[in-house]
Amino acid sequence: MMRLLSIFLLMFFNLFFSQNQLNLIPYPKNINVSSGEFIIPKTLLLDKNLPKEETEYFKKHLNADIKFQNVEKGAQLVYSELPKTNGKDQNDEFYSLEVSPKEIHIKSYTRQGYFRALQTLVQLFEGQESKKIPSLKITDEPKFAWRGMHLDVCRHFFSVEEVKQYIDYLAMYKLNTFHWHLTDDQGWRIEIKKYPKLTQIGSKRKESMIGAYVDNTFDGKPYGPYFYTQAQIKDVVKYAQDRYITVVPEIEMPGHALAALSAYPELACTKGPFESATKWGVFDDVFCPKEETFTFLENVLDEVMQLFPSQYIHIGGDECPKTRWKECAHCQELIKKHNLKDEHGLQSYFIQTIEKYVNSKGRKIIGWDEILEGGLAPNAAVMSWTGVNGGIEAAKSKHFAVMTPGSYCYFDHYQGDPQSEPNAFGGYTPLDKVYSYNPIPTELNAEQAKYILGVQANLWTEYILDFKHVQYMIFPRLMALSEVGWGTSDPKNYKNFENRVIQQFKILDKMKVNYARSIYNVSGKVIPSNNGVAYELSTSQNSNGIRYTTDGNDPTGNSQVYQNAISVSKPMTIKSAYFEDGQLKSAISSQQFSPSKTTGKNITLEQQPSENYSFGGAFTLVDGIIGSQKQLGKTWLGFQGKDVVAVIDLGQKTQFSEIYFNTLENKGSWIHLAKSAQVFVSDDNVNFKMVKEIGKDEIQNSKGKVKLNLGNQNSKYIKIKIENAGIIPAGNPGADSKAWLFVDEIGAN
Template sequence: MKHFLLTFLCLGLLHVVGAQPNIIPKPSQILLARGEWTMKSKTKIGAPEDAKWSHVAGMLASQLSKATGMDIKTAKGKGDITLAISSDASLGEEGYRLLSTPKGVTIQAQTAKGAFYGVQTLLQMLPAEIFSPVAVPAVKWTVPLATIKDVPRYGYRGLMLDVCRHFMPIEFVKKYIDLIALHKQNQFHWHLTDDQGWRIEIKKYPELTTIGSKRRETMKGHYSDQKYDGIPYEGFYTQEQIKEVLKYAEDRFVNVIPEIEMPGHALAALAAYPQLGNNPDKIYKVGTKWGVYDDVFMPREETLQFLENVLSEVIELFPSKYIHIGGDECPKTQWEESRFAQDLIKKENLKDEHGLQSYVIKRIDKFITAKGRRMIGWDEILEGGLSPNATVMSWRGIEGGITAAKENHDVIMTPGNFVYLDHYQADAKTQPVAIGGFTDLAESYSYDPTPKELSTEEAKHILGVQGNVWTEYMKTPAYVEYMVWPRAVALSEVGWTSKESKNFEDFSKRLETHKKRLDYLGVNYFGAPINDKFEYVWPAKK
């Protein structure tokens, strides 16, 4: 940092108070000076001779060229904008330094990932039109003179998307990943199987998609109305499509975590393979109503082998360190009434049906660990005894996270009242139908993922925070966007920015500029111009 400050002193530049650029999430340290650097048609982007660094430079050049109409090129080594490898260990894997002077911009990082996050900051220092999908040549492309050092608070900063209740097309999934990356989040949690649809091709079990991806109809209106639309619904991703998404995410330094639900939320799988359930003679049908079903996997050896075979294909497909197995909302009714389940409880000396669920989870955890991966489950996996290598997602409040951290397990905080983006965000009378609850922008922003109840050592197990998006009532990508942003923007700052640097009033001011960026990106955020279908309408010819 010293050499950056010396540069500013040598230039005779002064720190400007009260003129902070509108960067989200807010960086760790910012020093501003009077003046600006102007990008011109012959601007070049320099980068180390390394594939990942060159890729970051190429993505920046592409965005700058598209919005400015200039032909911005990349080069090896130094440029007008330079990406440079730093030896500063304090930056870690994801931190960066950005220095803008009258001569140009330098972004230093230890890794290409850190440089990529520095690029996101640089884009936000330019006029909002830099995010335009078409050239806006009349704009003066300037960057304020500044020195920035930026390191994230948490290593895990995620956003989840449920595509089981309502299937989302590949192009929208890519846009979702783009927005994750723009906000310096690094995890995309892809919820792929549930009662209402199985959305991932498994080659060993083709009926999971030929049968399990289709339901005969969908609930119409709110759950309390108990009405149905009578329209068949289907959709799934082939493994080739998933590979396409994974490459897209990798290019943007976003890790994709697959979720394969077990032992509950299994109805779509049981519709395809009824022998895996409690009653092999029952005709199971893919779920058409929302909520929780009693139909769950029966933990026979055949079922466990099925789950391991499915996970083998998933693990082969997804490079993610983490594999999510759900583990939530598993009713025990059928196990209580099953002679096989009760005999298994006695045979394995388990305490009760919660112990039986733990038995299943531990078996799967052992399998995933043997494959060199880590298992994640919702906080119900604490019931009956926590599997030794499990990471817990605490969604039913913060208590599960506290318990897991005190038992030296890693935790991702996802408590419903702060981060569930299917809740209403305004008066329900003025909004399209949603599941219920109320979580506005201020509440999401106010969240602190590290519980006060934890000691310093225990708090190290809090990996980070994630926003969850359940799509029972989100039939279209436009409505997903309406519910997710800008609350997910707030959560990006919760995950990145230090607790001491957060301020909602300041965030709200920066957000007004950020909304202009979202406008150019065509995001149907809450508060954007919309029609009576709550779909985005491009602002009147800017």
């Protein structure tokens, strides 16, 4: 009988904790819960032989009100180092954590594993409001070797103390790589003793762009000089090492070099003069691949490698316009001398020259996926940001890759409704999207997948002026990234993760971290319906607390309780918010609808948008929402180097006389208005007749809000072709690269 009772109790405990999972992020690989519990004491007794530095970190970073006492015997926290066995694959980050009513016992192969266990223990101590931890055993280790966060300190600078805080956030959630973006067009942030003008001149700019890019406005305030001394960098590197985090420095080349060229103009293809960029974007003046440039970069890298012991040195390699190289006699002679195909081959020559030097020092290079241009350097690793294809190409050619596609891993994108969020670069990457990411592309087989080192998120700071805003942009998305990198994320069980995130907010509150509360806001999703479209509302809280209006008034007054998706068959503005006990608990979300005869209809695209700007897919073009000119947000589809060819099925023959669509121009970000547009009609989706064609001048005159008068039409199918501007011409940012075409809302009246 007692044996049956024990089995029943064990089943009860496991069932209870499987339904009410512990508030741990990243969630451990294996957890077994048993009967009994450890009551968190007011004074925790520590075995005197615990690894000292790691234990001190634990004591310092535990926000719970606990005192500590070292004892010879009867300790409540003890540690055992596991013996390593030859021939077995033993992860340095592996740990086991056993909790019984009288003891917490951590075991690991290394002190790094012990440190990871302590992060779990901090969350157990702080996440249990009952002050009790269930008896359990955790065995845990990460799936991916590279679990990284990036920070751009060039567009906006952050102090040493703020960088250290950033590193502590990574440690909390078991990330192990800090990618420090130290040089760019807008500022050079690392002291190089051999080249003092890099920081004397290149660490400042005369002013900074403010507001949305299309505003083209500046603050008129000098920025800088801001940079880190070598002593400060050594301090930060040591600080990260103490938390088992590798700092990977990035020195940009051959592009994004204006700050360096402002100090040493002789390294360019033209005479200059140059100045650190005041705008965001991409610029034509880049490093010229001549001997003095390579000497300069080798000397810079010598000092960088003395400061950073990381295996990889990041050399950038992204967004390098070829305009100056095309016009440069030296570059053209170099192409001929080395039998290079073109300027893309010259990019490969540049990267391979740098790689040989870095390899000669016992290090390896990693770069953004443009380093694939013209052929990948023999030992280089790729950081795949423009999508997943760079990582796929690298892995298939047996090169290591870190996956960081913008559509999932760019934390400078909006994470909530752009109308209620601080100004951001663009894009839409909410928490659930980050959590849904799988770093191993389905195109890779098991052997190729071994070349995926891991995953990283990037924080570019064009629109992030201070550290509070940094906190806002990374939290809570950093939590989703950590679980993806650890390998225990489960998108099918996202709600469970979301609940754990909300519990983690209590820890962030104690730390006074300014995290985003977008998770509480009401989010909306447009879905097809019989009358066109409907607007489906949801929240992380009880949906019965959602109230809304359809007349544009705030729901704080007369409003309706949300029950079913709201039908949208006429122009309206839906405002919604979450309430508890009659009190407003979220931001007010607002969505304006302008339906037309295409709204909610079936639409197909011949070519798909870029992964980074594909939210909602083709349906975004007929969802009845007009995109904001200032915010790419979640209402635009972006196509790089591709035309938009869309076919809309109206369901039956329908009369209409006008087609309209919206497009964007933002040349600093390589976004150009369409070159032309054509409209066709058909009754069978096979035989189409062109009924309207316009050129670039008409589109330019419309300022992107294109309306086409077609005369009286009566057709079942509409086909519209919107032609991409193609290759960006000389004299524009990104010259010689493929232009972006952004399109939203193809309507008919």
